[in-house]
Amino acid sequence: MKVFSKIYLVLIFLLLYAPILVLIVFSFNEKGSFAAYTGVSLKWYRELFRDSTALDSLRNSLVLAVSSAAVATGIGTFAALGLDRMRLRWLKNSISAVTNIPMMNPDIVTGVSMMLLFVAVGGILQTDLTGFFSMLIAHITFSLPYVILSILPRFKQFDRSLREAAMDLGCTPAQSFFKIEFPHILPGIVTGFIMAFTLSLDDFVISHFVSSPDFVTLPLYIYNQTAHKVKYSMYALCTLIILAILVLLLLVNFVSGIGARGKRKKEIA
DSSP states (O other): OHHHHHHHHHHHHHHHHHHHHHHHHHTTBSSOOSSOOOOBOOHHHHHHHHOHHHHHHHHHHHHHHHHHHHHHHHHHHHHHHHHHHOOOHHHHHHHHHHHTHHHHSOHHHHHHHHHHHHHHHHHHHTSOOTTHHHHHHHHHHHHHHHHHHHHHHHHHHSOHHHHHHHHHTTOOHHHHIIIIIHHHHHHHHHHHHHHHHHHHHHOOHHHHHHOBTTBOOHHHHHHHHHTSOOOTHHHHHHHHHHHHHHHHHHHHHHHHHHHHHHHHHHHHO
16 A cells, blocks of 8 residues: 555645656757756846846736735735634624635636626726726735735734733733734735735636736736747746746745744743
8 A cells, every 4th residue: 555655645746746847858859849958057038138028027927916915915915804803603604705806706707797896886987997907906815815914913922911010010912913913924924925925926717807908917917928929938937937936835834833942941941
């Protein structure tokens, strides 16, 4: 049984990571072909950085990802705080269920519903709402549940007696939150921000429905390339995206590890 389990594990890893490894290796192929590997070269990376359209779409993606992650993290932090303070269990469970709807919905359903909303509101206001702000609202909507789920467990792990002690010593509720609770939930906030950033940077389906020709993100740019002959510089671009996401995932695990070690030290002390 152990042999079969190892074979199964190897097959799973091959199916998941073999295409990624092939993409990374051939992004350094001098000839720019999957038929033959002629030598290692940074030619397609240089071509990528000469492509102004690709760089503009990368900048748009980064601006959108940082903006939506920052807003979603701010809203999610106080939403998690409100859910933690809520006393009525049925109301708390109802709000949690409603909050998780964007996370459980298929992306295409969320994208179509968002498109219809912006078209309807734009028709009433006699203006076109698609573009940066429509994508910002859509990205905040689908990343918000993930932020809340990252922060809420931190509130549940917090010792409420510390907050009560701070208020007995003269702190206001706001001072108690920022001085006592905020440092404890900070790893969850950082994790939520990184998750929201990664989801926004990677999103295609929802962005496709609420975007405009004036604001094109990197996933949309890559998709538009597939409609024609794909530039070999796109392989280099995909490699850089994979490396960026890998770094973010490692950072999430590192922050989570720091939080876990800090908790163990407090328990030992």
